[in-house]
Amino acid sequence: MHGPEVAIAINAIVWPFIAAIVFFYMYFSHRTKIRLALIESGRDASIFRRNAVDKLRSLKHGIVALMAGIGLLFGGFFDAxxxxDDVAYFAGVLLFVGAGLVMFYFYVSRMADVHEQESDIL
Structure with a gap:
């Protein structure tokens, strides 16, 4: 590699890091300014906290992605x-994603029952 090729390679490595640093600086400084303005106006910054629904949605998406990956692995096994092959991968993904969603449903139902029992005790 000679002159211009080296410069292009270095720029391809350096500029994404610089852009990431600038992005994070802008994001966190803007977030801090917003929160300070809320505090100065007498409001609470609790609107930025995630609630339980967001956590459950993330859990559901994680379970679906994990089970889809396992379904693809089993689809490869069925193919072998x-x-x-079309049926093997499709069936593997559908079986495991469906099983993951059923597990998530039972988890959410169980957690709702636990919270209901706790509120009865209090």
Whole structure:
């Protein structure tokens, strides 16, 4: 590699890091200014906190992604033992994603029952 090629390679590595640093600086400084303005106006910054619904949504998406990956692995296994490859991957993903959503439903139902019992005690 000679002159211009080295410069291009260095720029390809350096500029994304500089852009990331500038982005994070702007994000956090802007966030701090907003929160300070809220505090000065007498309001609470609790509007920025995530609630339980967001956490459950993230959990659901994580379970679906994990089970889809496992379904793809099993689809490869089904393909290797002789099943048609289109059917094997499709069936594997659908079976495992469906099982993950059912597990999530039972988890949410169980947590709702626990919270209901706790509120009865109090």
């Amino acid at each position: 033992i002789g099943m048609d």
